[in-house]
Amino acid sequence: MSLAYYPGCTLKTRARNLEEPAVASMEALGFKLDEVPRWNCCGAVYSLADDDLIHQVAPVRNLIRVKKQGKNELVTLCAFCLNTLKRANLLMRQDVAKRDTLNAFIDEGIDYSGEVKVVHLLEVLRDEVGWAALSQKVKLPLRGLKIAPYYGCTLLRPREIAIDNVENPTILGEFLKALGASPVDFPESTRCCGSYQVVSSPGDIAEYTRPILNSALKNGAEAMVLTCPLCDYNLGRGQKELAKKQSGFREMPLLYFTQLLALALGLGPQVCHFELNHGSPESLLKEKHLLSQVESFQPIGGQK
Amino acid sequence: MTKQVPVTISPKRLRREFVKKVKELSGQNLQLCYQCGMCTGNCPAAANMDISPRRIIEMARLGLEEEIADSKTVWICASCLACAVNCPRGFDLAKVMEAIRLLTLRKNIDHVRPEDIPPQERCDLPQIAMVSGLRKFTG
Numbered sequence: 001m002s003l004a005y006y007p008g009c010t011l012k013t014r015a016r017n018l019e020e021p022a023v024a025s026m027e028a029l030g031f032k033l034d035e036v037p038r039w040n041c042c043g044a045v046y047s048l049a050d051d052d053l054i055h056q057v058a059p060v061r062n063l064i065r066v067k068k069q070g071k072n073e074l075v076t077l078c079a080f081c082l083n084t085l086k087r088a089n090l091l092m093r094q095d096v097a098k099r100d101t102l103n104a105f106i107d108e109g110i111d112y113s114g115e116v117k118v119v120h121l122l123e124v125l126r127d128e129v130g131w132a133a134l135s136q137k138v139k140l141p142l143r144g145l146k147i148a149p150y151y152g153c154t155l156l157r158p159r160e161i162a163i164d165n166v167e168n169p170t171i172l173g174e175f176l177k178a179l180g181a182s183p184v185d186f187p188e189s190t191r192c193c194g195s196y197q198v199v200s201s202p203g204d205i206a207e208y209t210r211p212i213l214n215s216a217l218k219n220g221a222e223a224m225v226l227t228c229p230l231c232d233y234n235l236g237r238g239q240k241e242l243a244k245k246q247s248g249f250r251e252m253p254l255l256y257f258t259q260l261l262a263l264a265l266g267l268g269p270q271v272c273h274f275e276l277n278h279g280s281p282e283s284l285l286k287e288k289h290l291l292s293q294v295e296s297f298q299p300i301g302g303q304k
Numbered sequence: 305m306t307k308q309v310p311v312t313i314s315p316k317r318l319r320r321e322f323v324k325k326v327k328e329l330s331g332q333n334l335q336l337c338y339q340c341g342m343c344t345g346n347c348p349a350a351a352n353m354d355i356s357p358r359r360i361i362e363m364a365r366l367g368l369e370e371e372i373a374d375s376k377t378v379w380i381c382a383s384c385l386a387c388a389v390n391c392p393r394g395f396d397l398a399k400v401m402e403a404i405r406l407l408t409l410r411k412n413i414d415h416v417r418p419e420d421i422p423p424q425e426r427c428d429l430p431q432i433a434m435v436s437g438l439r440k441f442t443g
């Protein structure tokens with residue numbers, strides 16, 4: 001089965017370790033992630049101002065291309081993309097006047113009124129594959145791996161676009177269980193990592209990430225699972241700084257959910273691109289016998 | 305964290321104009337807020353703000369434009385929506401923060417200039433950071 005798929009810019013460069021294991025895993029599960037033709041960057045953040053239609057053009061144009069592709073569902077991997085595309089889609093469904101203005105301006109030859117359903121890959125795994133069916137496909141159960149599921153903001157807020165219960169999300173925990181891993185609940189799993197503040201106040205990122213990382217560690221996590229390249233960057237940068245500042249602070253591997261999926265499906269470490277991770281998972285995966293002793297990958301250097 | 309704000313009373317007409325613009329851009333009814341402080345309590349950035357999110361609303365509805373412009377609060381907001389999902393009045397404070405940012409950015413006054421980001425940072429930051437940061441901090 002083929003699914004329309006929107007990668008977004010970061011997944012083609014710095015976050016190939018989010019995309020490539022996803023494409024390979026979905027293939028192993030019988031789905032082809034079919035990239036939207038001529039997609040453009042969605043703009044990353046949804047415009048919050050009522051009169052700002054120009055910034056809706058980028059996400060809406062992507063949605064129109066999905067319709068032209070003949071699909072009625074669009075799969076995203078990056079939590080930011082999901083948020084921006086899903087909110088723009090909601091606008092096209094709900095606001096007739098803005099919809100007309102945008103359709104007239106974009107001029108793609110067809111009109112669009114929000115008919116595409118925007119989903120996150122986790123929802124495909126939950127609703128179309130199913131946790132039970134997924135766990136049956138697991139070849140290398142991630143047994144003994146204690147992982148903190150970190151949601152961040154954009155999968156869950158605002159309420160209208162949440163992929164799960166806003167206050168008590170379980171989707172990542174259930175995903176981990178299906179792979180044989182042990183999810184570690186921690187109270188700060190939906191707290192913001194600082195987001196784009198890293199551009200204007202890079203010095204504050206360690207403080208944004210401190211409560212998140214400390215809470216996961218305190219609850220016994222050995223690694224953290226993520227869905228967003230910005231979370232990955234901020235948490236990676238934050239924990240490097242905290243390791244210098246806070247005595248006894250331990251850095252932990254940060255992994256994308258798609259890397260764990262590919263690993264559990266037995267697709268091997270190459271497709272996971274662990275060398276792009278912030279905080280190498282190599283020794284942890286070896287300790288848990290999820291990686292053979294001879295395999296090794298060079299983590300990216302110079303990350304602060 | 306909290307700073308005392310000396311209130312200068314600008315002409316009533318200007319204050320009314322400011323309140324009107326914030327309402328228009330945010331689409332929020334400022335009178336809905338009953339100042340319970342749930343937003344501040346849930347804000348991950350409140351500790352870095354000189355004026356708390358709750359007080360920004362009160363000041364916005366009083367039309368205290370200069371005082372708000374002097375504060376760094378709206379530039380510290382990460383649009384994480386923790387305030388919005390926890391507000392018992394269904395008020396979307398993140399939209400008010402955005403409206404106030406835009407009132408500055410639309411005067412062509414950028415909060416971050418790309419050329420001021422050190423070259424090493426520019427190489428290091430992933431696109432998702434650059435795109436979102438420049439969308440939020442430039443006009």
Ligand code: SF4
Nearest residue numbers: 008009010044080081
């Ligand atoms: S959210 Fe980001 S990475 Fe995702 S497409 Fe938009 S800007 Fe690019």
Ligand code: SF4
Nearest residue numbers: 152153154193195231
């Ligand atoms: S980058 Fe921060 S702002 Fe984003 S989703 Fe992740 S936690 Fe939220």
Ligand code: SF4
Nearest residue numbers: 337339340341343391
């Ligand atoms: S939580 Fe809502 S009602 Fe309470 S102070 Fe904040 S905006 Fe006002």
Ligand code: SF4
Nearest residue numbers: 347381382384385387
């Ligand atoms: S959106 Fe802004 S004000 Fe609201 S909780 Fe997040 S950082 Fe604080």
